[in-house]
Amino acid sequence: MKKINSNPINVWALCLFFLFHFPANADKGYKLWLQYAPIADAVQREAYLEFFNQISVVGNSATHEVIRKELRLAFSGFFPNNAVPEIGDLESGNIWIGRSDVLPASVKESLGSRLSHLAGDGYMLSVYEGRVIISSKTDVGLLYGTFALLKAVQKREPLATLEILDNPRIATRMLNHWDNLNRTVERGYAGFSIWNWHRLPKHIDQQYIDYARANASIGINATSITNVNANALVLTPVYLEKAAALADAFRPYGIRIFLTARFNAPMQVGGLETADPLDPAVREWWKEKANEIYSFIPDFGGFLVKADSEGQPGPHNYGRTQADGANALAEALAPHGGLVMWRAFVYSEDTPTDRTKQAFDEFKPLDGKFNDNVIVQVKNGPLDFQPREPFHPLFGAMPETPLMMEFQITKEYLGQDTHWVNLASMWEETLQADTFAKGKGSTVSRVLDGTLHGYKHTAIAGVANIGTDRNWTGHPMAQADWYSFGRLAWNPEADIREIAEDWLKMTFTNDPSFVDPVVDVMIKSHAILVDYMTPLGLHHIMARSHHWGPGPWVTGGRRDDWTATYYHRASEDGIGFDRTEAGSNALEQYAPEVRDQWRNPDTISLDYLLWFHRVAWDKPLATGNTLWEEMALRYQRGVEGARWMKQTWLAQEGRIDEDRFEHVRSFLAIQVDEAEWWRDACLLYFQQFAQQPLPSGVEAPKYDLEYYQQFRRFFVPGI
Amino acid sequence: MKKINSNPINVWALCLFFLFHFPANADKGYKLWLQYAPIADAVQREAYLEFFNQISVVGNSATHEVIRKELRLAFSGFFPNNAVPEIGDLESGNIWIGRSDVLPASVKESLGSRLSHLAGDGYMLSVYEGRVIISSKTDVGLLYGTFALLKAVQKREPLATLEILDNPRIATRMLNHWDNLNRTVERGYAGFSIWNWHRLPKHIDQQYIDYARANASIGINATSITNVNANALVLTPVYLEKAAALADAFRPYGIRIFLTARFNAPMQVGGLETADPLDPAVREWWKEKANEIYSFIPDFGGFLVKADSEGQPGPHNYGRTQADGANALAEALAPHGGLVMWRAFVYSEDTPTDRTKQAFDEFKPLDGKFNDNVIVQVKNGPLDFQPREPFHPLFGAMPETPLMMEFQITKEYLGQDTHWVNLASMWEETLQADTFAKGKGSTVSRVLDGTLHGYKHTAIAGVANIGTDRNWTGHPMAQADWYSFGRLAWNPEADIREIAEDWLKMTFTNDPSFVDPVVDVMIKSHAILVDYMTPLGLHHIMARSHHWGPGPWVTGGRRDDWTATYYHRASEDGIGFDRTEAGSNALEQYAPEVRDQWRNPDTISLDYLLWFHRVAWDKPLATGNTLWEEMALRYQRGVEGARWMKQTWLAQEGRIDEDRFEHVRSFLAIQVDEAEWWRDACLLYFQQFAQQPLPSGVEAPKYDLEYYQQFRRFFVPGI
Known part of the structure; x- marks a missing residue:
C-alpha cells in the first residue's frame, strides 16, 4: 500500500487506465447503448457528480422503482469509484424527478407555459436554480426523461444548460417479434427467440428486464411477442399465463403486450366448426377469449393479425372482407380498450398480374368501414421489404382509416446477419416521401403521426432483429437498427445522422476519431448495399x-x-x-403529382427506374x-x-x-x-x-x- | 480531485467496494469459473503481485500465445488497478512457464526425479528459489499448469508453498455435443447450439474461444461437435471447411475435433448403393473421405458413431457385426492416427425381453475383434441415463477392447434445465463401483484409466449441457456439471466435494459462509432428486x-x-x-461377486431394489x-x-x-x-x-x- 499511496495521482491514472481496458469477455455487446461507461475526465466527472450525488425521485410506483434502479446502475457505471448515494424522494435533489402534478409550486411557476406543452408520455428536462428537473404527466414519461438525462451524460454533454421538451409524435411504438413457440424466429438471424416459454411463467430472466430497459430507453412502448404466422395455442390459458408473466415484467417500463391472433383460432383451439367473422358463435368466442385474456393481462394491447396471406386463414375463406374480419376481433377487444392491428399484406392465392397492386385494391375500397379500434398495418413499400421500394400507395389513400407503418428491422432481404447496413436511411426515404394526398408536404410521416388525416390512433411497428445471440442482434452494428427504429418511432422527423452519432457514442465511445468516420459509413451503407x-x-x-x-x-x-x-x-x-399505363398501371394507385413524377423514364429517379419501367x-x-x-x-x-x-x-x-x-x-x-x-x-x-x-x-x-x-x-x- | 485525494485510503476502499458490486448486467454467468475476481485483501494482493509482476513464458507456439493472453486477462481481473506488465520470455520471471526441455540446468537439477514423473500433458508447479516454476513435457501441459496457478489464486491459496504434479489418468477427455446442423440440440435445455454453422468458417465468435478456454482450464482435450443422430452433410466439403475453422480455433487450447459419422454416409453423400462395411467400394469411400477430412483438419480426432440404434443405420442392415462396422471406419482413419468411438448403445428393432441386456449380449462376444484404433463407448448404466442406474455390465467384461465411458452432462432424465442436481455424485457412484473383473478393487475407474486391462487407448465422454443461454448451461448451477466432468475425466478418483468447493469458490466467492452450506446442497442434491x-x-x-x-x-x-x-x-x-435368474437374468452379466451382492432382495441396497427385483x-x-x-x-x-x-x-x-x-x-x-x-x-x-x-x-x-x-x-x- 505504502508505495502506491505515495503517489495518489498515479493510483487514479491506473484506475482509469483499466476502466478503459476491460477484459476481452466483458460482454459489452450485451449492454447495447446503455454502457454507462466511466467518466474519465476528472473535471467532467466532478461536474456530473455535483448533480448525481443528490437525486430525488418523487413517487412510489413500480416505474419509480425502475427509475431508481436505472439511476443506481448508471451511477455505478459513470462513477465506478464512488459509493452509490441513497436516492431520496424529497424535493432537495440536484436532479429532481417527479410528475408535473407533484412539482413544487415555485418550480411550476418558473417552468410556466412550457409545462402545458407536455403531452402523452412526453417529458421535459429543465434546469431550475441549478437543479435538473425532469417532469412529465406520466410515470413512464419520467422514465423516458431519466433515459434522456443518462443519454446526455453518456454523450458527455453539460447538464447545466440542458433544456429538452420532447413529446412522442406516434402513440404506439412497437416491436413485432416473428418468434415461434418452439423458439425459432422467422426471418431471424441473431439466433433464436429470447422468449423461453418453457421456463415461463416462473422464471423471469434478467434478459427480459434488459430488453424492457433497452426499449424504454428509446421510447418503445408495445411489443407483439409471437409470429404473425400465428399459432393459436398462444391464446390458451397455459400460454396466456406465460404471456402475463412477461407483461408483468414489462409493465413498469411502460411496455404493453400484444399477441398475434390466428384467424381460425375459434376452430383450432375453440372447437367451433367455422371461423366466419359474421357467425354469431364466432363473435361470441372472440368476446369470451378477449375477456379471458384481459383476466390474465389487464393492460393487454390487442391483436396483431396476418390474414389471407401466405397460407394464413382469413375472412376470404368465408367470402368476407378484411373489414368484416378485423371488426369481429375489434368488437371483442373494444370494451377493454384493446386495438386490432390488421396487416395489409394480403394477397390472393392466384398469381396476380402485379402483386404490388393487391393491398391497395383490397383495402382502399374499405376505407371508413373498419371499427374505431382497428389500425391497418402497412409495410413501407408495396412488395415486401426489398432493399429499396417506393412508398406504399396506401399511405395517403385511407383518410378514414388509421394506418400504421410496418418496417422490417431484421434484414430478410438485406444480407441477413452479416451485412452492415444502417436501415435508418431506408426508413427516412419512406417517411419523407410525399404522398401529395393533401397537396405538397403530405409526407408519409404526417400520415403516420395522424396530423394529415386526423387519425384517432397512431402507431408504428418494426419487425424485431433480436435473438439469443449474446449481443442481441447478431451483427454488432445491427443494434443501431433497433435503436434507430425507436428514435424514428418517437419522432419520424428525427435526423438520422444525429441518431447514428448518438448510438455510436453511447455504444462505443465519444472519441470523434472513431465516431466521425463510422457515422459516415453508416449513412452511406444503405446506398452501397442497394x-x-x-x-x-x-x-x-x-x-x-x-x-x-x-x-x-x-x-x-x-x-x-x-x-x-x-x-x-x-x-x-x-x-x-412496366407499371405505367402501358403495363400493370400500378402507378395509378399514387396521387397525380407522384404519378407525373414517376411515369416518365427520363425523369424518374434512377433509383426507381426498373421498378416502374x-x-x-x-x-x-x-x-x-x-x-x-x-x-x-x-x-x-x-x-x-x-x-x-x-x-x-x-x-x-x-x-x-x-x-x-x-x-x-x-x-x-x-x-x-x-x-x-x-x-x-x-x-x-x-x-x-x-x-x-x-x-x-x-x-x-x-x-x-x-x-x-x-x-x-x-x-x-x-x- | 482534491477532496478525494486528501484521504487515499478511502479511495481504495471505494475502489474495492465497487469491484464487488458489479452492475446487474455484468454477466458473470458467462464467465463460468474463470471469473478472476479482484483480490480485495491488500496484503494478499501484494503477495500475489510479487509473483505476477514478473512473468516469463518461454516459447512461441500458438499455445504459448494463449497462455500469455490468459495471464493478461487474469491479471487485469485480479489486479484491476495495476497496469498489466509485459510478459517476458527470459528466465528471470517470478512465475516461470516453460517446457521441461528448456528448463535451465539448475532448475532441472533441483526438481530432479520429480520431472521424470511428468507424463502426457501432465504438468508440475514447483517453487524454486522463490519463483513459481510451471513445466510440462508439452505446450498444452503448460497451459494446464497455468490454469492450475490461476485456480490457486482464485482460491486465494498462497503460492510460495505450491507443489503440484498432476498427470491426466485418461488420455482423451471429451465432450459430445448432440447438436444438429439446424442448431437445435437434442436433449439440450440451455437454448440452441453455440455452433453458428452459417457464419462459419469466416466468423470465429469470441464464444468459441471462451468455450476452448473453459475446456482447457479443466483438461478437456477433445470435442465431438455434432449429434450422434448424425447428418452426413457434415462430412461434405462445405461443412468440413467450417469444422476446420473451429478446429483451428481450438487447436492452441489442445482440443481436437471429432465428427459423428452417419453409417450410411457412403450412400447419402457418396452416391453408393450400399453402406455394407465389407463392400470394397464402401471401404474405399471411407478411406478417401478420411483423406479428405485430414486435408481440412490435420489433427482430426476421428469418428463418433451411433449405429443400429433408434433408427440410425448400421452394420445390422447388412448382416454384419458391430466390429465389422467399426473396423471399416477404423481402417480408413488408421493411417492418420484417428480413432473410432463406437457406441455400445445398440438395440434391436424388436422389443426384447430386457433391453438392459442387449449391449452386453451384442458386444461381449466381439471382445478382441475390433481394430486397434477402435474404442467402444459405453453409457454409465445399462439402460439410458436414468437418475440412478447400476454400472453397465460391459465394464470389466471386455479386457481385449478399450472401453470408454459416456456420461450425460445434460439432464435429459434429471429435471432438465430447472433442477439443481450435482451430477458428480452420480458419476462417482459409477466410477467407484467394483466390477470384480479381476477381484476386489476392479473399479470402473480402473477400467477407464486402462490400468485394469492395460488398454492401449483410454477415453471418457460427457454429453454436453452447453447452449446459447447467456450462462452457457441454463441453470447457473449446471455449470458445475461441466466443470466436474472435466475434473473427473482428468482424474476419476478425484474428490467430488473438493471439486464442488473449487467450483463454487472460482465461480462465486471464497466466502465460507456461502461455500460451506452450498457445497452441502450440492453433495446431497442427487440423493434428493432420486x-x-x-x-x-x-x-x-x-x-x-x-x-x-x-x-x-x-x-x-x-x-x-x-x-x-x-x-x-x-x-x-x-x-x-425381476432381473434375477427367475426373471430376465440380466444379473448374470455381472461378475459372481456382484451377482451375489445383488441377487438377494434382502441384502441388495434399497437404492437398486426394484431395478433387479x-x-x-x-x-x-x-x-x-x-x-x-x-x-x-x-x-x-x-x-x-x-x-x-x-x-x-x-x-x-x-x-x-x-x-x-x-x-x-x-x-x-x-x-x-x-x-x-x-x-x-x-x-x-x-x-x-x-x-x-x-x-x-x-x-x-x-x-x-x-x-x-x-x-x-x-x-x-x-x-
Missing part, C-alpha cells in the same frame, strides 16, 4: 425461400410472383417491370451511360463501397474493445465477399440478355454463371 | 418423448421398452423388474417399513430435500450477485413444485396397485391422478 444487390429499382432477385444471396435466375414453381423473373422480366429487349439495354441514361453500363457500374460501385467500409473499419483498431472490433471486422470480410458474389452472379446473369461486355472499370467475375447457379444451401437461418 | 423421482431403483417412469415430468402410466405405442409399465410392472402383487407391496424392508411405506416416505423425503435446498439458498441472498442469486432462486421454486408433482403423480399412480393409504408424514396430493395424467405439453425443449 448498389451491389438491387440497383436501379431492381427487386425480388434473391435466392428462393431463404432469401440469402442472389437468385435473378429463380423461375417456375408454385407461384410466379415468388420468382425473380416475374419481377425483372429480363430479355434481349430490355429489363424491368421496362427499359432497353441500350437506352442512354442521364448519367451518360446506357442502362447496361449503368447497371454494371453500380454493381461495381457497390462492391467498392463495401471495400471502403471495411478499410474504414480496419482503421478503427484500438479505438474500441477488441471483441466488437474483431466481430465487425470478420463480418465486413463476409460482406465484401458477398457483395462480389451479388455483383458477379447478377451481372453474369443479366449479361446473357444484354449481350454486351462489361464496361471498363467493372471487374471480371471470378467464376462463370453456372458456378453461382449450382450452389445448394442447407440450414440457412430464419426459415 | 428420492422425488425414482426411489428404490425405479427407472424409466418419465413422460413419453420429451421425458419431462412423471409418466408412470405411459404404456402402449410402438415399442414396449419405451414405456414406463414395461419397466416398473406394477400390479396388485407388487412392483419391479419384483417385490410385494407389503414386504417388510430393513428400514422397518413395508415397500409401499418406504416408497411413499422416500418421495416425501425428496420433496422435503428440495425445500431444504431452496431454504438454504434463500439464506445466501446478498452473498453473491443479485442476477445469479435470483436465477437460482426462481429455478428452485420450480424444482420444489416439480418435486411435488413427481411425488403426487407417482404415488397416486402406484397407490392404485398398492391399495393402501399414504403412511403418516406423507402429504396428501393436491390433485387427483386424472389431473396429472391429462397434461398435454407443447414445445418442451430438447427434442
